[in-house]
Amino acid sequence: xxxxxxxxxxxxxxxxxxxxxxxxxxxxxxxxxxxxxxxxxxxxxxxxxxxxxxxxxxxxxxxxxxxxxxxxxxxxxxxxxxxxxxxxxxxxxxxxxxxxxxxxxxxxxxxxxxxxxxxxxxxxxxxxxxxxxxxxxxxxxxxxxxxxxxxxxxxxxxxxxxxxxxxxxxxxxxxxxxxxxxxxxxxxxxxxxxxxxxxxxxxxxxxxxxxxxxxxxxxxxxxxxxxxxxxxxxxxxxxxxxxxxxxxxxxxxxxxxxxxxxxxxxxxxxxxxxxxxxxxxxxxxxxxxxxxxxxxxxxxxxxxxxxxxxxxxxxxxxxxxxxxxxxxxxxxxxxxxxxxxxxxxxxxxxxxxxxxxxxxxxxxxxxxxxxxxxxxxxxxxxxxxxxxxxxxxxxxxxxxxxxxxxxxxxxxxxxxxxxxxxxxxxxxxxxxxxxxxxxxxxxxxxxxxxxxxxxxxxxxxxxxxxxxxxxxxxxxxxxxxxxxxxxxxxxxxxxxxxxxxxxxxxxxxxxxxxxxxxxxxxxxxxxxxxxxxxxxxxxxxxxxxxxxxxxxx
Amino acid sequence: xxxxxxxxxxxxxxxxxxxxxxxxxxxxxxxxxxxxxxxxxxxxxxxxxxxxxxxxxxxxxxxxxxxxxxxxxxxxxxxxxxxxxxxxxxxxxxxxxxxxxxxxxxxxxxxxxxxxxxxxxxxxxxxxxxxxxxxxxxxxxxxxxxxxxxxxxxxxxxxxxxxxx
Numbered sequence: 001x002x003x004x005x006x007x008x009x010x011x012x013x014x015x016x017x018x019x020x021x022x023x024x025x026x027x028x029x030x031x032x033x034x035x036x037x038x039x040x041x042x043x044x045x046x047x048x049x050x051x052x053x054x055x056x057x058x059x060x061x062x063x064x065x066x067x068x069x070x071x072x073x074x075x076x077x078x079x080x081x082x083x084x085x086x087x088x089x090x091x092x093x094x095x096x097x098x099x100x101x102x103x104x105x106x107x108x109x110x111x112x113x114x115x116x117x118x119x120x121x122x123x124x125x126x127x128x129x130x131x132x133x134x135x136x137x138x139x140x141x142x143x144x145x146x147x148x149x150x151x152x153x154x155x156x157x158x159x160x161x162x163x164x165x166x167x168x169x170x171x172x173x174x175x176x177x178x179x180x181x182x183x184x185x186x187x188x189x190x191x192x193x194x195x196x197x198x199x200x201x202x203x204x205x206x207x208x209x210x211x212x213x214x215x216x217x218x219x220x221x222x223x224x225x226x227x228x229x230x231x232x233x234x235x236x237x238x239x240x241x242x243x244x245x246x247x248x249x250x251x252x253x254x255x256x257x258x259x260x261x262x263x264x265x266x267x268x269x270x271x272x273x274x275x276x277x278x279x280x281x282x283x284x285x286x287x288x289x290x291x292x293x294x295x296x297x298x299x300x301x302x303x304x305x306x307x308x309x310x311x312x313x314x315x316x317x318x319x320x321x322x323x324x325x326x327x328x329x330x331x332x333x334x335x336x337x338x339x340x341x342x343x344x345x346x347x348x349x350x351x352x353x354x355x356x357x358x359x360x361x362x363x364x365x366x367x368x369x370x371x372x373x374x375x376x377x378x379x380x381x382x383x384x385x386x387x388x389x390x391x392x393x394x395x396x397x398x399x400x401x402x403x404x405x406x407x408x409x410x411x412x413x414x415x416x417x418x419x420x421x422x423x424x425x426x427x428x429x430x431x432x433x434x435x436x437x438x439x440x441x442x443x444x445x446x447x448x449x450x451x452x453x454x455x456x457x458x459x460x461x462x463x464x465x466x467x468x469x470x471x472x473x474x475x476x477x478x479x480x481x482x483x484x485x486x487x488x489x490x491x492x493x494x495x496x497x498x499x500x501x502x503x504x505x506x507x508x509x510x511x512x513x514x515x516x517x518x519x520x521x522x523x524x525x526x527x528x529x530x531x532x533x534x535x536x537x538x539x540x541x542x543x544x545x546x547x548x549x550x551x552x553x
Numbered sequence: 554x555x556x557x558x559x560x561x562x563x564x565x566x567x568x569x570x571x572x573x574x575x576x577x578x579x580x581x582x583x584x585x586x587x588x589x590x591x592x593x594x595x596x597x598x599x600x601x602x603x604x605x606x607x608x609x610x611x612x613x614x615x616x617x618x619x620x621x622x623x624x625x626x627x628x629x630x631x632x633x634x635x636x637x638x639x640x641x642x643x644x645x646x647x648x649x650x651x652x653x654x655x656x657x658x659x660x661x662x663x664x665x666x667x668x669x670x671x672x673x674x675x676x677x678x679x680x681x682x683x684x685x686x687x688x689x690x691x692x693x694x695x696x697x698x699x700x701x702x703x704x705x706x707x708x709x710x711x712x713x714x715x716x717x718x
Contacts (some may be wrong), residue, residue, distance in 0.1 A: 073662065080667045082657045084652070086630040087670075154676050157669045161625040161684040165666045169623070172665065 016255030022226070026219040033212040041207055044201030051197050055190035057119050062183045064116045069176045072111045072135075076168050078105075079142060082149065085541055090287040093151030101145045106139040107396040116179075124182060131175045138167035229257035237265055246273040308437065308445045309373050311389045316437060322445075324436035330387035331399040331430045331473060332371070332452055334459035335363070335406060337422035340380035347420070355422075356380060362409045369535040370402040371395075376444060380422075381459075385447060388435050394529035396430050396476035400502050403428060403467040404537040427459025428502075429470035457491040458499065469512060479524065482506055504540045516541070588710035589638045589717040590693035591703040592678060596622065596685050601704035604643070604716050610688060611643050613655075613664040618686050626668035627677050627689035628693055633673070636688045690717070 087093075094102070113135055117128040141163035148156035230252050237250035246269055252262030304313045316322050337359070344352060356377075363382050369373045370388045372395070384402075386395030403426045410424040431451030437443050455471065462468030474483050482503040488496035509521040517525070517536035525533045593599070593609060597618050602610075610616045616624050629636040631648060640651055655667045671677040677689040678697050688703075693710030696702055708715040 042620045076665055077662075079667065081656060083669045084628075084655055084667045084673075085670070153670070153672060156679060157627070157671065157680055158683055160666075161669065161680070161687060165623065165625070169665055 009239065016259075019223075019258040020256075020257065021226070022223055022256070026223060029215060029219060030212075033208065033215065037205070037208050040201065040204050043320075044197065044205070047197040048194065049199065051190055051194040054193055055187065058183055058187040058190045061116055061119050061124075062180070062187060064112050064119065065176060065179050067111055068112045068116065069172065069180070071105075071112070072168065075105060075109070076172060077143065077270055079145065079160065079164065079168075083145075083157065087150040087153070093149055093517070094146055099143070099147055103143065106142065109135065110139065114396070124179070124186075127179055127182065129176065131171065131179065134167055134171050134175060138164060138171055140407055141167055226254075227258070230262070232252065234258065234261060234265065234517050237262070241265070241269050241272070246276060258358045288481065293430075309389045312435075312437060312445050316443075322437040324434055325389070326432065326434050327391065327447075328434050329393075329395075329430065330385050330392070330435075330447070330451070331395045331428060331476075332433070332447070332455035333384045333386070333399050333403060334427045334456050335382040336425045336459055337380040337410075338425055338464045339420070339422050343420050343422065359410060359424075360421075362460075363406055366402050366405040366409065370398045370405070371534045372399060372402055373445070375446060385433070388433075388447070392529070392535070394525070394531070396473050397480050397525065397529070398534060399428050400467060400469070400473075400477050400481055401533070401535065401537050403502065404504075406537075407465050408537070408539055409469065422462030425459060425462045425464050425466070425468070427455055427457070427462045427468045427470075428473045429455035429458045430473040430476055431455075452499075457493065458497075461489045461491050461499060462499075463501075469500040469502055471498040471500070474498075477502065479528070480506060480521065503508045510541055564661045587718045588693040588715055589635050589690045590696045590710040591688065591705055591717065592681050592691055592696055592700045593688045593703055594681055594685050595699070595701050597688070597703075598622070599703060600701070601707055604706050607703075607705055608643050611639065611668070613658055613667070616664060622686040623666075625666070625684050625687035627680050627684075627687055628668040629674075629677065629690065630670050630672050635677075635692060638717055639690050645711060 007500045021509065052208045110132075113128065113132045117132060141159055145164055148159065150156075194544075195295060215218045233250055233252055234420045237248055240248040249269065250262040250265045252259050301313065301317075304316070308316060312322050347355075356528045360377055362380060364374055366372075367384050370386070371392070372384045373388065375383045375385055377383070384399075386392075386399040388404075406426060407424060410422065429451055431449070431454065433447040433449040433451050435447045437445050458468050468486075469477070469483065477483070478500075482505070483500040484503055486501060489499045490496050505518070505521060509524060510518050511520045515522075516538045517533055518541070521536070522532065525531075591602070599618065606615070610624055611626060613626075618624060628639065640646055640648065644653060644654075646650055655664075658664050659667055669680075671680060671689065674691040674695040677691050678695070678700055681687045681689045682697075682700055693702070696710075702709060705716055706714065710717070
C-alpha cells in the first residue's frame, strides 16, 4: 500500500477544497493583489497629484508673493524717491493722466493679491485678506499722496508719513514676509509631502510586490505540491495496479478531483479484483466444464469412433458431413452364426444377447488388432472391411488373418456348458465399394456396391467354421495362405463363382521357427506391402493346414 | 454779520501783536540768529543727540526712535539755508551727492523711506508737530512753541558751541 498519503482537507466539510476551487482561490488572490496594486497605484498617483498640486499652488503663491513684494518695493521706492523730489512752488501737482497711470500701477498689485487669495487655502486666506485690506488702505494713502504731491505738499507728506509709510512698512516688512515665510513653509511641507508620498507609495508598491511574489510562490508551491503528491500517488498506484497488484489502494484522502480520481481508481481496482476473482472462478468453472466437456467429447468421440473410422469421424467432426468416397480396392468380410435363428427360440433373450455380445466384443478386438473397420452387425451377422478408410495394400491378407482369429474365437472351449455353440460362417471378397455416412441421427458408416453384395453371397455360400474366399480375394492372399479350391459355387442369385477356403499359412512361410510371425511370412509380407503385419494368428503355426476344416465343428 | 465782528477784532489784535514782536526782536532772537534747530515731534524719546547721532539719523542709518516710532526726515527744499547747513555740516555732501546718496540708499533697499521735502520752516514745523517721530531742521528763530528742540552735542541753538549754524 502507498506510504505517501495526501492529507484530507478539513477546512470545509460541506464544500471540499477541490483543485478547481484551489485554482479559483489562487486566481482570485492574484486578482486581489493585482487590484491592490492598482488601488495603490491610483492612490499614490492621486496622492502625488494632490501633493504636486499643493506644491504647484504653493510655488505659484510664492511667485505671486515675490511679484507682489517686488511691485510693492518698486512703488515704495518710487514714492520714497518721489517724496524727495522738490517741486515748483507754482506746481499744481500731478495731472489726471499721471494719477491714472499711478493708479494703474497700483491695480496689478491688487489683482495679484486677489489671485493670491484665490490660490490660498483657508488657513492662509486670513493673512491674505489682511494683506488685501492693508494694501487697500496703502494704495488709498498712496493715491492721496500722489494726488496732493506738488499741490498740497504738506498733506502729501503728512499722508505719506502718517499712513502710507507705516502701511507700506507693515505690508513690506510684516505681512508679505509672513506670507513668504508661510508659503516657504508650505512649499517645504508640500515638497516633504511629495517626497514622503513618493517614498511611501514606493515602499507600499515594493511591499505589495514582495507580498505578491511570496504569495504567488506560496500558492504555486502549495498547488503544485498538492498536484505532484496526488499525481505521484496516482501514478505509483496506477503502475502497481497495472502490474497486477489489485490489492493496492491509492491513499488520496483529499476531497477534490484527485481524491475522486483516487476513489475511482480504488473502485476500479475493486471491480477489477472482483472481476478477476469472478474470472478466476469462471475460468475454474470453465476448466471444470471444459474437462467435463472433454470427457464428454472423448466419450462421444469414443462412441463416434466406435461407429465410425477415425478419419471419417474426424471429417464428420470437422465438416459435419462426410463426402462419399470411392475405394477401388477393399476387402469385405461377413460372418454369420449357424444355428442362431433356431437358438433364439430356445435361449433366454438375456443369454442370447450376452452370447452375441461376447462374440462381437471378441470380433471387435480382432478388428482392432488387424486394422479392419467394423461396419455393423445385422442380427447375428458381423460385417467388417479392410482397406478403408485408410488405403493399404495388405487388407486381403489382414482380413484372412482376422478371419482365422474369429473362427478360433468362436470355437474356443471355455464357454459355459449350458450355452449352445454356434459355428461361424465367414465370407471374404475383395473389390471396389463406395463408402460414406448416411443420416443425421444414429448415422452409420457404410459401404455400398456390388462387391458388398457379392461378399455377402460368398459368406452365404460358405460352410461353418470355414473361411470362404472369392476368387479375387484368393488371388490376393494365395501367396500367404494355403487355400482349397471349391470349384464353382452356385450363389443365392443362381450364379456360379470360383470360391476357395483359406486353410492356413503357407507351409513354406512357417519355416519351422518359433518366431511370430515367422520370418518368411514377415519377409514376404514386408516385400508385398512395405510394412509389418499388424498382428499374426500364432495358433495357425501349431497345426499345419489341412484340406479339412481348420477347426472341427 | 453781528457774530463775525468779535472774531475779526481778535484776528486784528493778533496781527498787531505779531507785527510788534517782529519789529522788535528779542534778545533770544538775536542770540539764535543763524542757528539751525533740530526740531522733533514731542513724542520723540530724545532730548540731546550728538552730532554723530544726528548724522546717523539723517543718513538713514537709524530709522526708528523706538521700536514702534519710525524716524521721518523732513528736509527743506534746495536753496533753503537750513538745507545748506544740513548738507554741509551733517551730510557733508553736495546737493548732487545728497540726491545720489538717497537714490542709492533707496534702491539698495537700505531704507524704505527717504527724507521728505518741505518748502518752508512753517511747513516743516507744522509737519513735525503733526507727524510722530518726525525730525526737521529749521531756523532756530522760527521754532514755534510746542515743538521739541533737541540739543546737539549738549547744546541748544543760540549757544556758542552749537554746531549747526
